[in-house]
Amino acid sequence: xxxxxxxxxxxxxxxYKLCIVLExxxxxxxxxxxxxxxxxxxxxxxxxxxxxxxxRIIYFHVPSAYVSMMAYVFMAVSAIIGLTWRSNVAFSLAxxxxxxxxxxxxxxxxxxxxxxxxxxxTAWVWDARLTSELILLFLYLAYIMLHLSIPDRSKxxxxxxxxxxxxxxxxxxxxxxxxxxxxxxxxxxxxxxAKPSIATEMLWPLVIMILGYTLLFAAFxxxxxxxxxxxxxxxxxxLQTLIVGDKNNx
Amino acid sequence: MMKVLRIIFLKDLxxxxxxxxxxxxxxxxxxxxxxxxxxxxGNDPSLLLKxxxxxxxxxxLLATLxxxxxxxxxxxxxxxxxxxxxxxxxxxxxxxxxxxxxWVITSLPLILISGFIASSYYVTGNSIFIVILTLLLSTPSxxxxxxxxxxxxxxxxxxGALMALIIIPxxxxxxxxxxxxIEFSISGIDASAPLYFLLGMMFFTCSLGxxxxxxxxxxxxx
Amino acid sequence: MPEIFAMGGYGFYVWGSVLxxxxxxxxxxxxxxxxxxxxxxxxKSFISxxxx
Numbered sequence: 029x030x031x032x033x034x035x036x037x038x039x040x041x042x043x044y045k046l047c048i049v050l051e052x053x054x055x056x057x058x059x060x061x062x063x064x065x066x067x068x069x070x071x072x073x074x075x076x077x078x079x080x081x082x083x084r085i086i087y088f089h090v091p092s093a094y095v096s097m098m099a100y101v102f103m104a105v106s107a108i109i110g111l112t113w114r115s116n117v118a119f120s121l122a123x124x125x126x127x128x129x130x131x132x133x134x135x136x137x138x139x140x141x142x143x144x145x146x147x148x149x150t151a152w153v154w155d156a157r158l159t160s161e162l163i164l165l166f167l168y169l170a171y172i173m174l175h176l177s178i179p180d181r182s183k184x185x186x187x188x189x190x191x192x193x194x195x196x197x198x199x200x201x202x203x204x205x206x207x208x209x210x211x212x213x214x215x216x217x218x219x220x221x222a223k224p225s226i227a228t229e230m231l232w233p234l235v236i237m238i239l240g241y242t243l244l245f246a247a248f249x250x251x252x253x254x255x256x257x258x259x260x261x262x263x264x265x266x267l268q269t270l271i272v273g274d275k276n277n278x
Numbered sequence: 279m280m281k282v283l284r285i286i287f288l289k290d291l292x293x294x295x296x297x298x299x300x301x302x303x304x305x306x307x308x309x310x311x312x313x314x315x316x317x318x319x320g321n322d323p324s325l326l327l328k329x330x331x332x333x334x335x336x337x338x339l340l341a342t343l344x345x346x347x348x349x350x351x352x353x354x355x356x357x358x359x360x361x362x363x364x365x366x367x368x369x370x371x372x373x374x375x376x377x378x379x380x381w382v383i384t385s386l387p388l389i390l391i392s393g394f395i396a397s398s399y400y401v402t403g404n405s406i407f408i409v410i411l412t413l414l415l416s417t418p419s420x421x422x423x424x425x426x427x428x429x430x431x432x433x434x435x436x437x438g439a440l441m442a443l444i445i446i447p448x449x450x451x452x453x454x455x456x457x458x459x460i461e462f463s464i465s466g467i468d469a470s471a472p473l474y475f476l477l478g479m480m481f482f483t484c485s486l487g488x489x490x491x492x493x494x495x496x497x498x499x500x
Numbered sequence: 501m502p503e504i505f506a507m508g509g510y511g512f513y514v515w516g517s518v519l520x521x522x523x524x525x526x527x528x529x530x531x532x533x534x535x536x537x538x539x540x541x542x543x544k545s546f547i548s549x550x551x552x
Contacts, residue, residue: 055529070518082510088521128528135524139517146513159450166447173443177434186497187430191444194426194490201451244525251532255539262543271543 041266043117044257047250054247061240068233076230085143087233091241093136093161097199099129099245100164103171104196107189116260117253119185122192123175124252128245130168137161148212156205157213160198167195181260282367283375290379297348304345305387311337312395323400330399330409331460335453338388338413339420343442345384346424349376350432350495360499373495374488377425385417401464408463408473415476416456422487423448429494452479 036042069087076083103125110118140158141151152158171188178184206213226234261267294301315333316326353359362372389410396409427444431437459472505511 066518070514080510082513084514085517088517092521127531131524131528135521138520138524142513142517142520146510159454163447163450166443170440170443170447173440174430177431177437177440180433180500183433183497183500187433187494190490190494190497191430194448198447248528248532251536255532255536258539258543262546267543268547271540272547 038113038115038117040117040257040261040264041270044254044261044267044270047254047257051247051250051254054243054250058240058243058247061236061243065233065237065240069237073230073233074227079147082143082146083230085139087237089136089139089143090234091238092132092139094238095241095245096129096133096136096161096164097202098242099125099132100168100192100199101196103129104192107192111186111189111193117257119189120253120256120260121249122189123185124249124256126168126171126175128248128252130165130172132241132245133161133165133168137165153212155212156209157202160202160205163198164195164202167191167198171195279367279371283371286372286375287379290376291383293352294379294383300348301345301383301387304341304384305391307344308337308341308388309391309395311340313398316399326399327401327464328461330396330401330464331412331457332453334392334395334409334413334460335416335456338385338417339445339449339453341388342384342417342420342424343445346380346421346428347437347441349380349425349428351428354432354499359495363496363499369492369495370488373425373429373492377421377488377491380425381418381421385413385421389413389417405460405463408469409460411473412456412459412476415473415480416452419452419476419479419483420445420449422483422491423452426487426491426494429491429498431498432495433498433500452476455479 037046065087069084073084075081103122106118106122106125109115110122137158140161144153145151171191174191175184175188178187258267258271312333315329319325319329350359353362363369392413393406393410396406401409424441424445426448427441430444431440434440455472455475459469459476462469462472505515
């Protein structure tokens with residue numbers, strides 16, 4: 029991956045066309061993966077000896093939690109790139125990540141509550157991981173609200189980029205909260221270096237669901253980024269010929 | 279350089295003291311929020327001892343939020359902050375001095391009165407000292423986070439509750455550990471672990487906060 | 501069939517999570533799609549106004 033191709037990604041026409049082209053592929057592959065993962069998780073995987081069938085919520089809870097954190101890191105990295113290079117592409121990416129990330133965080137919290145009620149007896153407990161995930165939801169909402177409040181677009185981009193970068197401190201707190209503190213939430217089952225502490229028949233649907241959710245996030249992101257870029261670049265010739273050309277063809 | 283900072287510090291103190299009604303408002307808010315709980319919850323000492331940690335910290339957060347709305351806005355409106363961004367002195371140090379002057383004006387009265395409020399909550403002995411120490415260690419972090427939120431929203435005409443929406447997620451770790459410190463000391467356990475954490479957070483926010491706030495000011499003023 | 505539906509007594513929680521997840525993902529897709537369509541329409545009207 030040479031530097032020139034990375035620089036080329038910062039050009040709005042190329043990125044817009046990339047988003048439009050890639051989005052159906054992301055969507056279809058993610059739907060397929062999620063369907064396979066759901067089938068494997070809900071029907072094929074054997075029930076857990078401790079938790080019974082309720083453990084199947086893991087196939088919805090873990091992927092959405094993973095995507096919620098990944099979306100925030102993606103947002104923060106796009107924010108840094110946008111601030112450093114004043115790039116419209118990067119700022120559009122960051123702005124589009126926020127609502128998607130917020131919805132995945134909300135999903136992680138809801139599925140977590142639905143899992144906690146039968147397992148722990150209570151839907152919510154104020155331990156480190158749940159609290160920091162809730163903080164993540166509020167950070168997403170603060171980002172969205174700040175973006176909406178500042179009328180000048182480039183000022184809004186840069187101010188919210190600062191907010192995203194400051195909030196990225198929360199992500200290691202969420203990730204390592206089960207390591208640093210004695211929490212009710214269980215520790216990680218999948219690690220980069222050690223053998224996973226979960227059976228293989230239960231593991232593969234989880235990995236497939238995580239991949240499917242990530243691709244779905246990419247699909248949503250590319251659609252929203254394309255929309256955001258179109259708004260920002262509506263005065264340019266390349267976009268006008270693209271849109272008008274579509275109208276002629278459609 | 280130090281002369282410039284001293285001038286800015288004294289000028290901010292003088293200007294803030296001229297608006298003493300604003301400062302009194304946030305101070306009275308702190309006292310009232312702390313006192314409203316015993317008044318409404320009745321005279322149950324064990325319950326009051328349980329809630330004093332969270333109540334003091336939430337009240338400090340609300341008072342700081344209210345007071346910090348005025349840290350940058352008047353200077354932006356009269357143009358002096360723009361002049362400060364344009365000259366050769368590092369904006370980070372200037373912002374640091376401003377935030378420090380605001381801490382002296384808004385948070386020191388809170389810290390001084392917190393001992394009396396703690397005793398009205400039936401806290402005794404060493405725990406009163408721990409309450410004061412907790413506020414002493416947590417208010418600088420709260421002030422720096424509020425300054426960052428104020429800098430981000432200074433370009434908005436009517437920010438409303440947006441500052442609160444930015445401050446509260448970022449300040450939750452401070453709230454949690456501050457409340458834990460007070461709770462530990464009241465139940466007799468050694469409170470040094472949360473206090474060290476508060477100290478660490480204070481160093482973190484006080485060192486990086488002014489830098490990020492200066493960047494936010496430059497963005498908002500443009 | 502009924503035992504799949506009951507999921508060992510935890511049926512409400514498991515199927516509830518499934519439904520909530522699918523609902524949130526579909527809502528995400530619909531809002532993204534609507535936003536895209538509305539911005540394209542906005543750009544088209546901007547272009548036609550520009551041409552006048």
